[in-house]
Each structure stands twice: as C-alpha cells, then as structure tokens.
Amino acid sequence: MATYISKRLLAVIPIVLFAIFLMFLLIRLSPVDPAEAYLSAAHIHPTDEILAEKRHEFGLDQPLWMQYVQTVKGIVLLDFGNSFVTNTPVWQEIAARMPATIQLALSSILLAIAISIPLGFLSAVYKNGAIDHFSRLLSFLGASIPQFWLGYLLIFLFSVKLDLFPVEGKGTWQHFVLPSLTLSLALVAVYTRLLRASVLEELEQQYVLYARTRGIKEKAIMGKHVLKIAIAPMMTGLGMNLGKLLTGTIIIEQVFSWPGFGRYFVEAIFNRDIPVIQCYVMLAVCLFVICNLIVDIVQMYMDPRISLKGRAQF
Amino acid sequence: MNKHRKFLAVAISLAIAIILGGCSDDKAESASGASADNAITISWPRDIGPMNPHVYNPSQLLAQSMIYEPLVSYKEGGEIQPHLAESWTVSEDGLEYIFKIRENVKFTDGSALTAAVVKKNFDAVMKNSSSHSWLGVINVLEKTEAVDDQTFKMVLKEPYYPALQDLAVVRPVRFLGEAGFPEDGDTSKGITEPVGTGPWMLKDYKKDEYAVFTRNPEYWGESPELEEVKIKIIPDAETRVLAFEKGDLDLIYGEGVISMDSFNQLKESGEYQTALSKPVGTRSLLLNTTNEKLADLRVRKALQHGFNKQAMVEGVTLGLEEKADNILSTNFPYTDIEVEPFDYDVEKAAEYLEEAGWKLPAGKAVREKDGQPLELELIYDKTDPIQKAMAETLQAEWSALGIKLNISGLELTTQIERRKAGDFDVDFWYNYGAPYDPHSFINVVAEKGWGVAEAHSNLPMKSDLDQQIKETLGSTDEAKRQQLYGSILGTLQEQSVFVPISYIKKSVIYQNGVEEFIFPANRDEHPFNEMKISK
Numbered sequence: 001m002a003t004y005i006s007k008r009l010l011a012v013i014p015i016v017l018f019a020i021f022l023m024f025l026l027i028r029l030s031p032v033d034p035a036e037a038y039l040s041a042a043h044i045h046p047t048d049e050i051l052a053e054k055r056h057e058f059g060l061d062q063p064l065w066m067q068y069v070q071t072v073k074g075i076v077l078l079d080f081g082n083s084f085v086t087n088t089p090v091w092q093e094i095a096a097r098m099p100a101t102i103q104l105a106l107s108s109i110l111l112a113i114a115i116s117i118p119l120g121f122l123s124a125v126y127k128n129g130a131i132d133h134f135s136r137l138l139s140f141l142g143a144s145i146p147q148f149w150l151g152y153l154l155i156f157l158f159s160v161k162l163d164l165f166p167v168e169g170k171g172t173w174q175h176f177v178l179p180s181l182t183l184s185l186a187l188v189a190v191y192t193r194l195l196r197a198s199v200l201e202e203l204e205q206q207y208v209l210y211a212r213t214r215g216i217k218e219k220a221i222m223g224k225h226v227l228k229i230a231i232a233p234m235m236t237g238l239g240m241n242l243g244k245l246l247t248g249t250i251i252i253e254q255v256f257s258w259p260g261f262g263r264y265f266v267e268a269i270f271n272r273d274i275p276v277i278q279c280y281v282m283l284a285v286c287l288f289v290i291c292n293l294i295v296d297i298v299q300m301y302m303d304p305r306i307s308l309k310g311r312a313q314f
Numbered sequence: 315m316n317k318h319r320k321f322l323a324v325a326i327s328l329a330i331a332i333i334l335g336g337c338s339d340d341k342a343e344s345a346s347g348a349s350a351d352n353a354i355t356i357s358w359p360r361d362i363g364p365m366n367p368h369v370y371n372p373s374q375l376l377a378q379s380m381i382y383e384p385l386v387s388y389k390e391g392g393e394i395q396p397h398l399a400e401s402w403t404v405s406e407d408g409l410e411y412i413f414k415i416r417e418n419v420k421f422t423d424g425s426a427l428t429a430a431v432v433k434k435n436f437d438a439v440m441k442n443s444s445s446h447s448w449l450g451v452i453n454v455l456e457k458t459e460a461v462d463d464q465t466f467k468m469v470l471k472e473p474y475y476p477a478l479q480d481l482a483v484v485r486p487v488r489f490l491g492e493a494g495f496p497e498d499g500d501t502s503k504g505i506t507e508p509v510g511t512g513p514w515m516l517k518d519y520k521k522d523e524y525a526v527f528t529r530n531p532e533y534w535g536e537s538p539e540l541e542e543v544k545i546k547i548i549p550d551a552e553t554r555v556l557a558f559e560k561g562d563l564d565l566i567y568g569e570g571v572i573s574m575d576s577f578n579q580l581k582e583s584g585e586y587q588t589a590l591s592k593p594v595g596t597r598s599l600l601l602n603t604t605n606e607k608l609a610d611l612r613v614r615k616a617l618q619h620g621f622n623k624q625a626m627v628e629g630v631t632l633g634l635e636e637k638a639d640n641i642l643s644t645n646f647p648y649t650d651i652e653v654e655p656f657d658y659d660v661e662k663a664a665e666y667l668e669e670a671g672w673k674l675p676a677g678k679a680v681r682e683k684d685g686q687p688l689e690l691e692l693i694y695d696k697t698d699p700i701q702k703a704m705a706e707t708l709q710a711e712w713s714a715l716g717i718k719l720n721i722s723g724l725e726l727t728t729q730i731e732r733r734k735a736g737d738f739d740v741d742f743w744y745n746y747g748a749p750y751d752p753h754s755f756i757n758v759v760a761e762k763g764w765g766v767a768e769a770h771s772n773l774p775m776k777s778d779l780d781q782q783i784k785e786t787l788g789s790t791d792e793a794k795r796q797q798l799y800g801s802i803l804g805t806l807q808e809q810s811v812f813v814p815i816s817y818i819k820k821s822v823i824y825q826n827g828v829e830e831f832i833f834p835a836n837r838d839e840h841p842f843n844e845m846k847i848s849k
Contacts, residue, residue, distance in 0.1 A: 032726075032727040033731070036727040036731070043370070043375065043838070045754075047448050047763065053445065086372055102332065106329045106333055110329055110330070110333070156556060163560070166562075167556050167560050167562055168546075168548055168553050169546070170523065176333065255553055256553070257546070259521070259522035263522070266549070
C-alpha cells in the first residue's frame, strides 16, 4: 500500500511539469500581448514607450526560454509572482477569493448528495414508477441544459418573478440557493442514474433474496445492506468530479456575481493576467491529480478485490 | 462501521460549518438596495479598484471621478471651467500657466488644498511620466512650482494649447491629500487611503461585491442631492438586466454595459425611462492610402458612395446610434464645419471606379485594372458584434459594385497591432471623445505610430496637413486656431481616408423614480451630482 501511494505521488511530478510546459506554450501561442491588453483595459492609447515599459515590468522582454525557466522555477518554489493588473502577489489575490469558491462548491456537493441519494434510491426501488420517470427527466435536463442558461432561468423565475431569492451577490443563506442549485443539477443528473443502476444491480444479489427469506424487514435490507454497498460508486464519482466542480464554478460565479476565484479567473483571461492564469491552471491540475489519487486509494480501501497490479500507473 | 459513521458525521458538519461561514455577514450589508432612502444603486462590471488617482488599471474611472477633482473641468461643448483652480492666466508665449487655487477646499480628512499639495501630486505623476506619455501635457511639462499657498505655476517646454483640456481628464492629474501619500511620495506603487476633495467619499466597500459612497459633508461646491450611491459589482450583462428588472438597481449606465437587444427590450416594455447622450465619438472606417488601390481618391469616394449608411446604422445598431456625415461630431470644440455628405449613390460610385480605370470584365463579378482584381481586406474585432455585422454588410454592398472585400475577424489587440504597423487596407476606427478631442484626433493624424498617420501618408497634401496640425497644437490665438481646425477637418472630409459611419452614444435606462439624469460632458466622469430619486 505505502509503496503504491509513494509511486503514485512520484508520478505526479512529471505530470505537473508537462502541464507547466503545455500551459506556457498555450499562453504564448495567443496572439494577444498582455501589455496591450493591460493598456486597452485602462483606456490608454498605447504609445510604444508605455508598451515597452509594461513589457519590461512584466518580464515579457526576456527571451522565451528564460521566461520558461522563470515560470518553472516560480511554480516549483510556489511563487506565482504578482498579478499584472493589481501588482499584488497572486497568492494574496487567491487567498482572498478562494473561501467563497470553496463554500459554493461544498454547498453544491451537499445539495447534490441530498437530492440524488433519495431520488436515485427511490427510482430503483420503484422502477418505472412516477419517481423514476421524474428522475429520468431531471437527469436528461441536468445533462443537457447549459449551466449559464439554467442560472438565468432560475434567476428569472425564483428571483425576478417570485422574489424568493436574491438575484446575485453573497452574504445570507438565501444567496447560496440559486447558484448551488444551478451547479448541482449537472451532478444530480449523473449521481441519480449512477445510484439507481447500482441499487438495481445490488437487488439482484443472492444475499438480498436470502435476507428476504430470513424474514428481515424490507426497510432494513434496503437501508443497512443494499444502499450502503450501492453508494460506493457514487462516492467515487463524487471524488472524480471535485476538479470539475471547481472549474464549473467559473461560469456560475460570473452569472451570480459570486465574489470567488472563478470570476477572478475570467477577468484574468480577459486581461491576459498571465501569473493569475498560471496559478489557476496549476491549482486545477493539482486538484485533478490529487482527487484521482484519493479516489483510487479510497476504492482500494473499501474494496480489497481491486488489485494493485492490475492498475494502470497513469 | 461506527468509525465510518463518525467520520461521515464529522465531514458533513465541517462542510456545513464552512458554508455557514459564508452566511455570517451582516444582514444589513447584504440587503440588495442602498440603505438610505435618498440613495441609488447602480451596477458596474468590475470592482472599483484601489482608488489611486494617479494610476490606471484596476482603478475605475467612474469611482476615481467621484472622489478626486481636477484643476479645471470640461463642460458641455468643450468649455473649460474653473474647478479646484478658481482662475488662471496663460502667458503670451503660451508657456506659463498660473493657477489661483480655490480657498477653503478641504480634503475628506480635513486638511486644506494648497499649491504645495497640488505640486506634490504633479511630482508624483511626473516621477512616473513614461506611463502617462499618451497624454500631451505630460510630454511638454517642464516644471511646476508652488508660488505661494494658493498660487500654482506650470511651465511648458513648448506652447501646447490643449494643456487645459488635458488637465480636465479623470486620470492621472487629479489630487490626493497628503495623508494618502506613501512615505516616499511615489504613488505609482500604491496609496495609503483615498483622500480626495470630491463630492463623494467611500463609506463602505467589499472587494468584488459592492462599494457605497456617501456625500462629503465638507464639500466646497454644491452638495449632491443624493445621500448615497451604492455600486454593485455585477460582471455579467444579462444578470445586470435581471437585477434591474427585479428593482435591485435604479439605473444601468455606462458604455457597452448592456447589449443593444436588452436595452431595446427594456425600453419597449414601457416600464422604464431611457435616454441617449449626445455623440461621444464617431465610428468610422479608416482607408489605408499606402495600398495603391486606395491611394486613388476616386476609389475612396466610390467606397463612400457605395453603401447605404442609413440602412446599415439603423439595422445594426437598432437606432442606438445615429448616421454620421462628419468625421468628428459637431458637439466638440472647433468641429462645427460645413460638410458635403456622401450620399448613397451606386451609379456615382460605379462612375468613379470606371474613371479610375477599374473595369468590369465580361462574365466576371470583380473589377480589374491591368489584370489586377479590385480586392481589399477589412479587419475587425471579432468580439464586437457591431463591427462584425457592419463588416458583413459592407462586404455585400461593395460586392455589388464589383469590389471583393475579404473580412477578417481578429483579436482586439491583434487588430490594434496591425493598425499601428499600417498593415491593413480597411479598418474600423473611433475617435477618443470628450475631453480628448479634437486635439488628440489631429495629433494621431500627424504623429506616426497609431496607424492613422500611416494611413494618410500617401495624400498629396500630407506634409501641409502635418504643418497645420503642429501649428494648431501650439497656437495661442483662438481665431487662428478655429480657422486651422476648419481647414484640417475640411481636407480630411474631402480626402475620405476616414469614412464616418455613425455617432456612438451613451445609453442609460432607469426606474421611474429617478430624476434629473444628465449625461456628463466628460466621457469618463460620473453622473451622480444632479440626480434625484423619489421612492
């Protein structure tokens, strides 16, 4: 177990290095000059003199290989430099905005769990009943409606028309409802069907039949045995989706004016604020890698039948 | 199994605790409207920034103009009026400006505005002068001096008449109180607090969420009618509209803050008030005379006559912009000249092309001359729906004349780079608006490096034009200046290097209780001083 984990941890290093290389390349491939972007956002007519000064300030006048070395060095030392726009350390900018994003992500996960467990379980138990049809429709919608559009729809209905929740912003619990709902619907779509499938599979098992013949109450069979086992794949899916969830907040924060890191990232892209973009991408890479690792380890722990040898080492 | 349950319980409680941490803000603060009755709430796409008067991004012009004030202000029609300076004199040679600083002006921390503070601000700006080289007055400023407590002197290297207009801009020449300066006096790295003399002061602020401004009780001038202005930060245009429809916002104001479709939809609902400003700038095409096809005046005239401007402007901008015949609209100083509009006249356009030797070979759709097809490229900003729609319209209209127009949508910065390098045939161009025009406009016609002078470089009278422009910017005689402007603008109109399309206007949409909304004469200023609200 320990060797497996340490091997996997070592494998993270080349992945992160490759990600840095790819990111550096993609950012530099963009035809947009950050110095120009900065000045146009500031409503300044960019004279060559101002441009040269900005490029120098941003370190963009150095040869490309040198910029690359600086980038790698900075990231390895966890120093992402200062934002081009605000001139404050990127870490500081992120630390100020991360809590809001984490809160939104967590509330969406909790909401998704709270909706999908009963819904998925009941759709399996009452297969082809009304609840099953409803959950099928919900999954279909959740998987197909673009999130930003769903956000606008919810605002229009629950906020403008019914006046139940605020349109945007953050502060009270009411502010959490619409953005979390928007973000969680896509997750609900997946988890509900996942749970339904695994519950149905579990119900076919011998031990359920055996338990029934022993006269154990249906409720106990379902709750104590079936659900407990069937929930495992859903939890795996949840872990795999953490990274996705964080990137999903980008659009939602923009729509709901949520003062988090996702919205900041959108602004950074428009401003070509390279240090911020780099930091966000690195965080996302690490989150994906770590989530995958944790999910694998938890799965092994929960189901020893998964052999270590059979697993791909990335 | 018990262990599992405990772990799960702890994990869920922790998650809930973290989320609740996000709800523990003061309820009153998160109320959607402003707290006072006599207050308005507006939205802005970006956080107001650190409110440093001497720098640009990420500080927002709107908020900077609420807190900081200029020596002189720009009023309707380009009139320069006293502001923090109650009067001024300019020497005969146009090199020395002596300002009498208004007495009894206090910063929000109670300190007095003196010539010494004015100088300190100028010093801070000049320390970082290369960042401000886009502004003419900075480039010609030789030295400044606090003559006595209330007298401030500015000496220029060469005469430059728009110095006063340049002092009216929102940044970087506005005044921070002593208390706001860092120890070394270098504000380019940051300020300690936003201490200004303006009618508004920052009362409450939450980064990325909102900023609340309240009336400055010590204001030297006429106090605003409103007690409070709350600016909510809403980056998304559609969300802004929804918040307005719900009544969370009293007005939506700013350039390009909502789509033309949304504006018209709200307007047509009949539930709100809307208004359009006078022209703040002209949307034009820039034809590059370094391309030999476009070096021929007849071809440029053919292009002007060859499209239905009125129909295009109405169709694309839904009536939010107005067809333009003048390169600069007449609400700027020195721009009121007689112009001969180029009517939509396809026959005339075809005549000009024939005359210039561009014939349509039998069976072909594109005109040719010496075996060369009449083919041009128009570059536009691909993220700008108006430019895109206009580019497509022009492509269709001109093809009927036998001109092949290729349209290329580019990233904005690529478009600017290509323009500056003179690497284009046809491009969209906008003038700078108040208080920057007309002097900034004629400046780029003469000065290389912006693409505009380059585009004009093949005009036969280019060196005369440049000479006239130089003379105008250094002129000290009003009548002479008026005459020079008339001549320069007249030549530019005739030469058709600029093809004016439409006048861009600011739009505002507000709830019924809002009164006395007046568009500021200066494009970058805030509009809150005269506004009232009855709820």
